Amino acid sequence: MIITCALEMEAKPIISHYKLRKRPLVPIWENSDIILAVTGSSLIYAALGVAKVGKSGGKFLNIGIGGHKNFEIGTPLIANKIHFEHFIEYPQIIFTPPCKTHSIRTVLKPENTYPDHNVYEMEGYGFFKAALTFTDCELITLLKIISDNKLHPIKELSKNTVSILIEQNFNIIEKTIEALQNLPCSSPPVDLSPFLTKTHFTESQTLKLKRLLERARALKIPKDDTLFETKYTSDQILKTLEDKVTSTELKL
Amino acid sequence: MIETLYIEENIIDHPRVNKIKKRYPQASIITCKKYTEVFNRNGQNFRLQKIKPALILAEKTNTFVHPIPKAFAVGAEQNFYFSHLLNCPFDCSYCFLQGMYKSANYVLFINFEDYQKEIAETIRKNSGHSCTFFSGYDGDSLALEAVTNFLDEFLPFFEKFPKVELEIRTKSINIRHLLSRKPLENVIVAYTLNPTIIAQTLEKKAPPLTHRLEAIKKLQSHGYKIGLRFDPVIYCQNYQHIYSDFFSEVFQTIDLEKFHSASLGPFRMPKGVEKQMVKIMPNSPLLASVQKESILTFCEQQIKNYIPQEKLFLCYAQS
Numbered sequence: 331m332i333i334t335c336a337l338e339m340e341a342k343p344i345i346s347h348y349k350l351r352k353r354p355l356v357p358i359w360e361n362s363d364i365i366l367a368v369t370g371s372s373l374i375y376a377a378l379g380v381a382k383v384g385k386s387g388g389k390f391l392n393i394g395i396g397g398h399k400n401f402e403i404g405t406p407l408i409a410n411k412i413h414f415e416h417f418i419e420y421p422q423i424i425f426t427p428p429c430k431t432h433s434i435r436t437v438l439k440p441e442n443t444y445p446d447h448n449v450y451e452m453e454g455y456g457f458f459k460a461a462l463t464f465t466d467c468e469l470i471t472l473l474k475i476i477s478d479n480k481l482h483p484i485k486e487l488s489k490n491t492v493s494i495l496i497e498q499n500f501n502i503i504e505k506t507i508e509a510l511q512n513l514p515c516s517s518p519p520v521d522l523s524p525f526l527t528k529t530h531f532t533e534s535q536t537l538k539l540k541r542l543l544e545r546a547r548a549l550k551i552p553k554d555d556t557l558f559e560t561k562y563t564s565d566q567i568l569k570t571l572e573d574k575v576t577s578t579e580l581k582l
Numbered sequence: 583m584i585e586t587l588y589i590e591e592n593i594i595d596h597p598r599v600n601k602i603k604k605r606y607p608q609a610s611i612i613t614c615k616k617y618t619e620v621f622n623r624n625g626q627n628f629r630l631q632k633i634k635p636a637l638i639l640a641e642k643t644n645t646f647v648h649p650i651p652k653a654f655a656v657g658a659e660q661n662f663y664f665s666h667l668l669n670c671p672f673d674c675s676y677c678f679l680q681g682m683y684k685s686a687n688y689v690l691f692i693n694f695e696d697y698q699k700e701i702a703e704t705i706r707k708n709s710g711h712s713c714t715f716f717s718g719y720d721g722d723s724l725a726l727e728a729v730t731n732f733l734d735e736f737l738p739f740f741e742k743f744p745k746v747e748l749e750i751r752t753k754s755i756n757i758r759h760l761l762s763r764k765p766l767e768n769v770i771v772a773y774t775l776n777p778t779i780i781a782q783t784l785e786k787k788a789p790p791l792t793h794r795l796e797a798i799k800k801l802q803s804h805g806y807k808i809g810l811r812f813d814p815v816i817y818c819q820n821y822q823h824i825y826s827d828f829f830s831e832v833f834q835t836i837d838l839e840k841f842h843s844a845s846l847g848p849f850r851m852p853k854g855v856e857k858q859m860v861k862i863m864p865n866s867p868l869l870a871s872v873q874k875e876s877i878l879t880f881c882e883q884q885i886k887n888y889i890p891q892e893k894l895f896l897c898y899a900q901s
Binding site for chain 2: 410423424426430433462513514544545547578581
């Protein structure tokens, strides 16, 4: 699970709750299940932060603050639509969200006038687009906590208040993390290395080998270690695997 | 249960949309300009979306009726299909939709009148020929009936064209709406069936075979003509025993007097669709297995033990 926050003040309660340890010299904290990166404010920094810690097929969560013209301070919301200038993205929420969902608008400067019904924030679009290069959009979630509105504009916001807002919503944060963790992961790729280290396979032969090994795994065909022996050519290995796969009937 | 409704901005006040919104008062409503902004986008994963599909309400803008190759016909000279709904709540391992779309969200096109206009025009153009229109190619015709109201809108329409057949293809036992109306001579309710062991393994979330057969019996008693679609049949270990028992069970249950036709087809799909299915389901035993043609010859012979040859349609190239 990869979590990003723009500010250390947003990250602090999460670091402490999950007992994350800091990596030396970089604003990244982790334990065995979670990697948290503090990226800095702006969509570019958010995208760069994701790029630093992103993992293929990983689950990504952005936690941060945002403003809305009239939502109450402290309201948690999961983004269901992300606007940036004329671009729009639709995160697909495939778990029952622990709070309401709402559309957000990523802006380049802090917004004081809140001209439409969106939640205003500064990282969402960059985070989402960068995370999409690593994983499926169903595994990317953005959780925003309202920190400012027309009655309490952003200039009144202190660093301490940010941490308090995150702490107050920890129940929602925990439930969101749990829901994401419970989503299925893609199955591990088949291990080609025992073959590739001993025998030369062309690009197209490697693709064929990969699919044959996947099919053998799906049909529960026992592994044949004798195929790793160097005396076999790539063609012989592929032929043997293909014969085994095609002669195995589907068992229900 | 639908938790998210996407609605195209231009139909937000459409009466059908309002009715669906009322059905799901707790759902998050998200507007979009065009359904394609949400549906089938790069980066989406069909298998993940299948966990909790959203419902997208949209307006279809072009080509409402498509021709069907003769090999897929069940008796008529001219055959067409139309899809008011994309995707379905069942989760069949062999379903080509998961290779065709990156999204498992349901798309309901609510401009039924435009479909009917084009169907009427197609009927007019083919007036010298027998015609069948198929519904349920890109989604189950009955499973979401409570939401779509498809039958209320299309059965009265097809009643006006008694010489034209409508086939409603389904695995659903949601037949309340059909039983509440007078059956039409030109409407065939066609059930896709497979043996219990295959339905349990490969047709997740679909009603069990026994429930489908019960639904067929009720529909036949009510006066509907029934189609049986053995398509796809699945080549597997011990298939002869599995399928011979299955055909015996099916044909002992149904009333052959109120029977329209049976069709038989293999598990097949275009290369591109198969490639996408393998990509998202590399561990699928079905996709890993070899499907052999011998099952088709076997099933054909078995079915002919119960029904006359002219009632059986083979949906595959015969050698």
